Amino acid sequence: MAEDRDSQSAIRIAAAGDVHIRESNREQIAEAFDAVRDDADVIVLAGDLTTHGQPAQARLFGEACTACDMPVYAVLGNHDHHAGEAVALTAELEAAGVRVLDRDYAIHDIDGIEVGIVGAKGFIGGFAGSHMPDFGEPLLREVYAETTREVEGLDRGLAAVAHCPVRIAVLHYAPIAETLAGEPEGIYTMLGSARLAEPIREHEPDLVVHGHAHAGTFAGKIGAVPVHNVSVPVMGQDFWLFELPVSARSAGHVH
Secondary structure, three states, X not given: OOOOOOOOOEEEXXXXXXXXXXXXXXXXHHHHHHHHOOOOOEEEEEOOOEOOOOHHHHHHHHHHHHOOOOOEEEXXXXXXXXXXXXXXXXHHHHHOOEEEOOOEEEEEEEOOEEEEEEEOOOOOXXXXXXXXXXXXXXXHHXXXXXXXXXXXXXXXXXXXXXXXXXXXXXXXXXXXXXXXXXXXXXXXHHOEEHHHHHHHHHHOOOEEEEOOOOOOOOEEEEOOEEEEEOEHHHHOOOOEEEEEEOOOXXXXXXX
């Protein structure tokens, strides 16, 4: 981990999503965590840590990342919710030192620099021309309401870390269509929601990362805010390193 840096240095964030741990790739994931620990200050994970949302898979993930001895923050994805055991899965992850953010935030101190990390799953609803409305059958309206809860949680978290010199938002679902390019347009509604962009546009964090869209596009923007799809299949590598200058609200990447 980086040490002895002055107040104008960059904070280095290692990000990934859609890791989908299972017995066959647990060693590869452990090696990836070990490889990045000297290059980054903190790791953020954009959901789908597991393949089927089983607590046993979360335990594998915890074992894989424990040895790297780095701060790890994560949100859950749709795969992590699949088995209906998100509470037990979260407990396994947090027992291994992974901080799971569910419409929540954390402030992490790096050499005296406060880094605000806001995490929410996000949810579906679509984008321009394909918005899911708050209308009709109760089940459809509940989908809309779930997205509302995610938007509100993201907004609260970003407001709470407004004083931090570096601010990051971590989602699973996409807040813009731009980073979905490459996926069939017919499924955009199921990959994210433009409503998630509203608090991002208002609070302007330094970086937004998401996953979920395995065939999407790496880079996009909400206004001046960089948004990156850090799904491992999109990146073509285990992690992406983002350098966030403390003295300016901008982001870059190296690999």
